[in-house]
Amino acid sequence: MQANLDSASLASRASHPDWLVEAVATDWPDQLEDILDASNARPPLTLRVNLARQSREQYLQKLSSLGIQATPGLLANSAIYLSEPMPVHNIPGFAEGELSVQDEASQLVAGTLRLEPGLQLLDACAAPGGKTSHILESEHSLTRLVAIEKEKSRLFRIEENLQRLKLAATLVCADAAVLASWWDGEGFDRVLLDAPCSATGVIRRHPDIKLLRTPEQVTELLVTQQQLLRNLWQCLKPGGLFLYTTCSILPEENQAQIRQFLDSHHDAKYEGIAADWGVECETGRQLLPSTSSGADGFFFSLLRKC
Template sequence: MNAPLPRKKNLRGDAAWVVFQILENGKSSRDCLAKVQQRHSSKDSAWLQEMTMGTMRQLPQLQIWLRRLLDKPLKGNKKILEHLMMLGIYQLAFTRVSPHAAVAETVNAAPALGGDSLKGLVNAVLRNFQRQEMHTQVSDDPIVKSGMPKWLYQALSAQYGDDAQALLSQANAIAPLWLRINASKVSREAYSEKLTQAGIEHTFSDEHPQAIIVQSRTDVVSLPGYSDGLFAVQDGAAQLAAHYLGAQNGERILDCCAAPGGKTGHIIETTTDLQSIIALDSDGKRLTRVKENMQRLGHKATIIEGDAATPAAWWDGEPFDRILLDAPCSATGVIRRHPDIRWLRKKTDIDALVDLQASILDALWPLLKPGGTLLYATCSVLQSENSEQMRHFLTRNQNASLQPLSESDSPQTPGRQILPGEQQMDGFYYCRLLKSSN
C-alpha cells in the first residue's frame, strides 16, 4: 500500500506516515523514522520518536477505540488517515500533550496526507473520544493490555509461565541509554567526570567495566566526546559479547553479522594486539555504519560484505581462532528499544529464522580452528532460536562441546538467557562452544 513521504513537512502528518509505513508496508522504524526526523529540529525529532513508538506500544487498545469511533474503515489512499487518528487518540489517552493541541494539530495535519476532505471526520473522531471519556474504557483482555500481537503473547506465556507478565511489562518499558567507554582513548572514570561537568546524570554497572548508564533521554551526538570517539552506544547485554568471546593477543577473529560494528569495536578495545579481525555482514548499507564507527572510534578492522551462510564466496581459507556469530533473529529481546518489532514479526517468521541460524552455524563451524571458540548470540527471548538451537547443534556436531557461561549452563539448558530489564539490560542470549582439538 503505497504512501509517498508527504511533500510538506508536518509534525503529526510525518508521524502518521511513519506509523502507516510500519503497519501497512512492513517497514522498520529504522528505515522510515530517520527520513522524517531529518526534516525537523532535534526537539521535534525526539517528539516524533516518542509518539510513533508509543503508538506501537499501545496499538491493540488504540485499534479497539478507533473501531468504536469509525462507522467503517477507510480504504485506498485514505487509509493513512486512520493512522493519523490513532496518533491523535494516543496523544489524548497516553501523553501530556494538551487536549486542544492534540485535536487541533492532528486535524490540521490531514491535508498533508491528502485528507483535506476528511478533516471533519478526524475532528469528529477525536472530539467523540473526549466526549465519551473513552480513555477510561480500557480493555481487560490480557493480550490487549500487553500491547503484543496474539501469537507472541501466547508464545511468551507458554515459555515463561508465571514470569511472562514481568517480561511483557519490561518489553513496554523505556530502555535506558548504555554507553561503552572507549578504553583505548579514555578511562570510564575520566569520562564520567566529563558527564558530571555537563550536568548529565549517570551510573556505573558492576558487571560491565567499560559501561555507563545515562539516566535521562539524551541526544547521543551532543554528549561530550562523541565526535572524538570517546564512547559507543551499546546495551549492557551486547557488551558481554567481547567478554564471553575472550579474544587473546595474536588471534584471528571473525565477527559475523557484525553491523553496525559495536561488538567489533569492543573486541578491539579489550584485545590490544590481535593478528586480525574481520567484520562480516551481508548488508552493504549497514557496513557503511561499521566503517563510520571504526573511523570515529579510531579502530582498524577488515570489513567484508558477504553471506555468512556461504563462506566460499568470501573466506580466504585461513581458519579462525574465535568466531562471534550474532545471528539473525526475531529481535524479541529488544522490543522495548524497538517497539515496532512486535508488529513486523510474524509467527511464520520464526521457523524460517531458526533454519537460517542453523545453516549459518553449520557453514561457519568448519572455519574454526581445532580448539577454537564459537560464541553464538541473539537478541531473542524465544527458546527455539536459543537453547533449542544449541541443543540441536551439539547433537549433530560431535566435535562441539559446551563452554559454560554460568552454573546453570548445561547440555540440557545450554547458554545464558538474559531477560529484558535484568540489570537494566536488553533481552539477549549467549552460548559458547569449543571445537575439539582432534
C-alpha cells in the same frame, strides 16, 4: 483453555501479539508480566566507555563536572546509563571516540570471547559494528579481525563507527553462510555469530516488532540460524571458541538451536559461561528483559571445537 484466555487478555492489555505472549507464557511463565512490562518501557540510553582511552570512573567524573547525571552499569564494566536521553552528537567525547552507544547486554560479548593477543577472529554478522569495535577496543593485538555483513548499506555503518573510534578491521560484504564467496580457508581462533533473530529481547527499542513479527518469520529464522551455525563452524580452528548470540528470548532460537547443533556435531562441546548474570540454561545463558535491569534480552552460548 483457561491459560489461552489469560494469555489473550494479557496480550491485549500489554499490546503484544497473542502468539508471542503464549510463547513467553510457556517458556518464561514466572517472568511473563515483567518481560511484557519491560518490553513496553522506554529504553535507557546506555553508553560503552572506550576503556582503551580512559576508565569508566574518569568518564563518569567528566559527565558529573558537566552537570550530566549518569550511573554505572552493574553487569558490564564499561557500561554507563545516562539519566536523561540526549542526541548522540551532544554526548561529551562521542565524536572523539571516547564512547559508543551500546546496550549493556551487548557489552558482555567481548569479555565472553576470552580475547588474547595474536588471535584471528571472525565477526560474522557484524553491522553496525558495535561488537566489532568493542572487540578491537578490548584487545589491540589481534592478528586479524574479519567482519562480514551482507547488506552493503549496513557495512558502511561499520566503517563509520570504526573511523570514529580510530580502529581497523577487514570488512567484507558477503553472505557469511556462503563460505566460497569470502573465506580464504585460513581458520579462526574465535568466531562470533551474532545471528539474525526475532529480536524479541529488544522490543522496547523496536516496538514495531509487536506488529510486524510473525511465527512464520521465526520459523524461517530458525533455518537461517542453523545454516549459519553449521557453515561458520567449518571456519573455526580445532581448540577455538565459537560464540552464538541473539537478541531473542525464544528458546527455539537459543538453547534448542544449540542443542540441535551439538547433537549433530560431535566435534562441538558446550563450554559454559562462568558469570553471575542471566539465567543459566542447558546450552547457554539468557538475559531477559526486566523492569529491574537495564540490559536488553540477549542469549549467549559458547562452544569449543574439539
